[in-house]
Amino acid sequence: MAHQVEQMAFVGRTPWHGLGNKLAEKQPLEVWMTQAGLDWSIHETPVRFMSGNKGHLGEILSFDDHKVLYRSDTHDPLSVVSQRYQVVQPREIMEFYRDLTEKSGFELETAGSLKGGRKIWALARTGQSGVIKGNDRTDAYVLLATACDGTLATTAQFTSVRVVCNNTLAVALNGQSQCVKVSHRSVFDAEAVKKKMGISVSAWDDFMYSLKTLSERKVKQSEAEKFIRSLFQPRPDQVEQKANERAMGKVRALFDGEGRGAHLPSSCGTAYGLLNAVTEFVDHERRARSDDHRLDSAWFGQGASLKQQALSKALALAA
Template structure:
């Protein structure tokens, strides 16, 4: 079975996905580059092909509108993209955090490579935290990721991690930018991205205020079941509906007490507890080929979309 995570590094406790090389804290970016598998560059080459019938001599031609991206270390191909495609290098992902870690008190926590180098990310803790009832702590992070296979723009976003269970959730801010996405047709400007993202104390306080509201919203059983239907149900009679019924049952069990932190005062019987049942299901239990596939989905794919849908539906319960 293939693993999506080629290499990664982390500090502190083992990440929720259980992968990576453990580092001592406060390591320089150069150490992170090596240990996270980011010490290489994305190179470019013209696309060439041989015309003619199979197994017959042909003419070597160029596909002028496109180029091949490949790794400088292994020479392994990464993708074929338009000539207008602007690459974001692995080093740029870590360099984004240099002033944040050296001046602003941030600390890198994980960084790594997915899909053989086609997707790259780094995650840093901002130093901000919030507490809900029952000493239920959530920490603030900034995630920066990019891909060179056309699957995603370079994306920076505020992310929260609930400490008791390591559940992750993109921070959605009222009246502010949830994520900054830079198209690969544009030049990646790290300082402009930081400015647009708004890495401020007030943004985090606003998010924690929303979580507090969810933790104070008591739910009836009928409300919890209706919430799960809105989040999970597909068209009536589809195979997806049957699969989602199993997912709903798993989430309901997590909400009713089997989930990590489900019996804390902030979560038991509340909209916040129900939201965390969904995030725990996506991050830890949802079926995936490997832990790397689950990470990719939970941060960038269907799992991330499902968590966002759950947050939107939970927010309606306190509107």
């Protein structure tokens, strides 16, 4: 099946999803835009349709309440949206990082598009990191993404990557994801978003303290089993029970030693190990039509939701 990824670029080691064109570090945004396949614009035009019976040319009419969005380079249609819809251009996603990379020490790590350009993102490493016992390091990132097909508001969020396994997890504090969402009914203001995010050391330090707390909470096998079942089979009559049993079996195996970094002191038999078993399952092991479908789910869809549920349940276990 064809990939959802239109094109993307990355620096450093190959991303966990295994996709993209490798760049040298410290490239200007203009190079990023070209290599990530984001050097195009979203254009719009009124919706037109033809009236009349089949086989006969009818009158060309307009649907004034809606407009068609399409790519400037290929002219491929992207979506039909209301006239109130505010477009966020690929260039705006990249420009969000200009002052962060030029003045604040951020480094772009990956950028690209999914579904033929309907979803666009860029991810930058902030330079912050944290280490818990066993030299288990997690790095901080800021992800900015938007969509023009109604599936995603323009979203800026803190996210983390555990280095030993490349597992990704949105940063959350007190059960709340550290993100800012801008509806497509509003104009995207990059500076206002950055101010609202409060790109600061304190949010990251609090998140790392939570991970440290999880790494110190030992769990019994019965607790691990209850944790896994609460995520994948909250109701005994749940549909797709066999698929859920397979998923639970894989997460158990990852927790019991098959997972990357599962034998580190931070993870072995701990609530942090349970969380990492779920994030590794979502990012690397969960069944998907392709790697890019898995990426879409892990960052923006059901996979991202499952990881946040796992984080909340793990923190509750450690409370």
